[in-house]
Amino acid sequence: MTTALVWFRRDLRLHDNEALSTAAAADRLLPVSVVDPREYGERPYGGEESFRFEKTGAHRARFRCESLSDLRASLRERDSDLVVRDGRPEEVLPALARMVDADLVSLHTWPTPEESAVESAVKTRLREAGVEVRRKWGHTLYHINDLPTPYTDVSDTYTSFRKSVERDANVRAQVETPSLPPLPESFADVETGTVPTPADLIGERAPDPDERGVLPFEGGESAALDRVESYIWEADRLREYKETRNGMLGEGYSSKFSPWLNEGCLSPRYVHDEVRRYEDLRVANDSTYWLLFELVWRDFFQFQAAKHGGTMFSRPGIRERHDIEWREDDAAFERWAAGETGIPFVDANVRELNTTGFVSNRGRQNVASFLANNLRLDWRRGAAYFETQLVDYDPCSNYGNWAYIAGVGNDSRDRYFNVVKQARKYDPEAAYVTHWLPELDPLPPEYAHEPWTLSREEQVEYGVELGVDYPEPMVDLERSYEKLR
Incomplete structure (x- = not known):
C-alpha cells in the first residue's frame, strides 16, 4: 500500500493539477500546504541590504488565505482534507512524510530563484529520508x-x-480532476492546522474591498x-x-x-x-x-x-546595462509610492494600486515608466513595491515587465511612455483620474491631466490650489523626456 503527499504551492486548485493527479494514484493521500515565513515580513531585496521591502502585502495575503480556505473546503467535499503547517517546507514536509510513512511527495516546480532554492532543499531532505520526489510543470x-x-x-x-x-x-x-484516495490511516494523529488570516501572515488585518475598485477579487x-x-x-x-x-x-x-x-x-x-x-x-x-x-x-x-535565472532580477538585467545611472532618492520614491507626484495619471494609478491591489496593464506601464525613466530611480525598487502591493503578483511577469520598461530587459530599444499623451488617449474625459483623485474633480479634463498649467486665477476659479489641494509636480516632464530621446 502506497502513501503520497501532494504539496500545494501556488497551484491552489483541483482542476488541471498534475501534481495532485500524480499523488492521487497512490492508495492513500495527504494534501499539504506550508506557510513559509520567508514569504512574509520585511526582507532585503535579493538578499542584499541595498533596500528592504515587505514581501507580501495585505491584498495578496487576504487573497491567499481565501484561496487556502476554498481549497480545503473542496477537498473536504471529496472526503479528503488539507493539512496547513507554518514553517519551512524543507523541515515540515519530511516530518509529515515520516508521520504517515509516505512513499512519495508530488509537487509543482517553478523556475524562479527563491522558489527553486526552497524546492531544492525539500528534495534533498526528502531523498535523505528515502522518500521519492516527483516534480511537475503545470x-x-x-x-x-x-x-x-x-x-x-x-x-x-x-x-x-x-x-x-x-x-x-x-x-x-488538461489533466482530469482525479478521484481522491482516502487519507492515511494515521491521519487521526495529524493536526490539520488552521488556515491563517492576513493578520497571522503580515501582522495586520486586510482592508475590506473598496467600492471604487474594479472587482473585490475573492480568492480561490x-x-x-x-x-x-x-x-x-x-x-x-x-x-x-x-x-x-x-x-x-x-x-x-x-x-x-x-x-x-x-x-x-x-x-x-x-x-x-x-x-x-x-x-x-x-x-x-x-x-x-x-x-x-x-x-x-x-x-x-x-x-x-x-x-x-537571477540575472532577470538584477539591476543591469539580461541586457547587462551598466550605462544607466540609477538614482537613490528615498524622498522621491516615497512620493511616487504614495501617489503624490503631482502627475495625475501616475498618482491615480498608484492610489488604485495601494487601495485595491490591482491596476490596469496600461496604468502599470505608465507608473513604471515614470519611476524608471522620468525619475531614473532604481527600477527594482518599483518592482519590489509592486511585489508588495499587487493581488496578482507573479515574479516573472512583474519583474520581466518592469525590466522591459526600464530598458534592461526584453527590448533592444529604450522604451518610455509620455504620461500626459497616454492619459489623454486612454482617459480622455479624465474620468479615471478624478475617480481616484476626487480633489481634481472640479477641473475640466485638459486641466485634470495637467493641473500645473493652471494660472493663479484659474486655480481660484476652480477651487483647486496647487501645493495645497493637490501637489506641485515633482519633475518637469518635458525636460525629463529630453534626456530619453
Whole structure:
C-alpha cells in the first residue's frame, strides 16, 4: 500500500493539477500546504541590504488565505482534507512524510530563484529520508517540454517566441480532476492546522474591498471558475476583449483572470479551452485570439526566468546595462509610492494600486515608466513595491515587465511612455483620474491631466490650489523626456 503527499504551492486548485493527479494514484493521500515565513515580513531585496521591502502585502495575503480556505473546503467535499503547517517546507514536509510513512511527495516546480532554492532543499531532505520526489510543470499554457527549442535557447524577443510556439508547439490537454484516495490511516494523529488570516501572515488585518475598485477579487478556485463563467459566457465580454482591454474603469474592460492564474487557482489551459469552446459556439475574432496572445506573453516571461535565472532580477538585467545611472532618492520614491507626484495619471494609478491591489496593464506601464525613466530611480525598487502591493503578483511577469520598461530587459530599444499623451488617449474625459483623485474633480479634463498649467486665477476659479489641494509636480516632464530621446 502506497502513501503520497501532494504539496500545494501556488497551484491552489483541483482542476488541471498534475501534481495532485500524480499523488492521487497512490492508495492513500495527504494534501499539504506550508506557510513559509520567508514569504512574509520585511526582507532585503535579493538578499542584499541595498533596500528592504515587505514581501507580501495585505491584498495578496487576504487573497491567499481565501484561496487556502476554498481549497480545503473542496477537498473536504471529496472526503479528503488539507493539512496547513507554518514553517519551512524543507523541515515540515519530511516530518509529515515520516508521520504517515509516505512513499512519495508530488509537487509543482517553478523556475524562479527563491522558489527553486526552497524546492531544492525539500528534495534533498526528502531523498535523505528515502522518500521519492516527483516534480511537475503545470503553471504555463505551453509545457516546458513541448517548446520548439530547449528553454535555454528560447528567443529573448516576444514576437519570435510567440511565432515559434504558435507554429511548432501544441497546448496539452488538461489533466482530469482525479478521484481522491482516502487519507492515511494515521491521519487521526495529524493536526490539520488552521488556515491563517492576513493578520497571522503580515501582522495586520486586510482592508475590506473598496467600492471604487474594479472587482473585490475573492480568492480561490471557486471564485476563479465563477469569474471565467461570468466574463466569457454570462457577460459575453470576450468578443470585445481587444477593443476594451486598455480600459481603466469597471470590471468588464479586461478579463482580470491574473490574480487566480498567478496564485494557481486557475489553470491557463482551462482558460485556453474555454476560449476555444467560445470560438466554436459563438465567435472567433481578433479578441478571442488576443486573450490567448496575452497568455503567451505570460508564458514568455516564465521561460525567460527559466533561461536567465537571477540575472532577470538584477539591476543591469539580461541586457547587462551598466550605462544607466540609477538614482537613490528615498524622498522621491516615497512620493511616487504614495501617489503624490503631482502627475495625475501616475498618482491615480498608484492610489488604485495601494487601495485595491490591482491596476490596469496600461496604468502599470505608465507608473513604471515614470519611476524608471522620468525619475531614473532604481527600477527594482518599483518592482519590489509592486511585489508588495499587487493581488496578482507573479515574479516573472512583474519583474520581466518592469525590466522591459526600464530598458534592461526584453527590448533592444529604450522604451518610455509620455504620461500626459497616454492619459489623454486612454482617459480622455479624465474620468479615471478624478475617480481616484476626487480633489481634481472640479477641473475640466485638459486641466485634470495637467493641473500645473493652471494660472493663479484659474486655480481660484476652480477651487483647486496647487501645493495645497493637490501637489506641485515633482519633475518637469518635458525636460525629463529630453534626456530619453
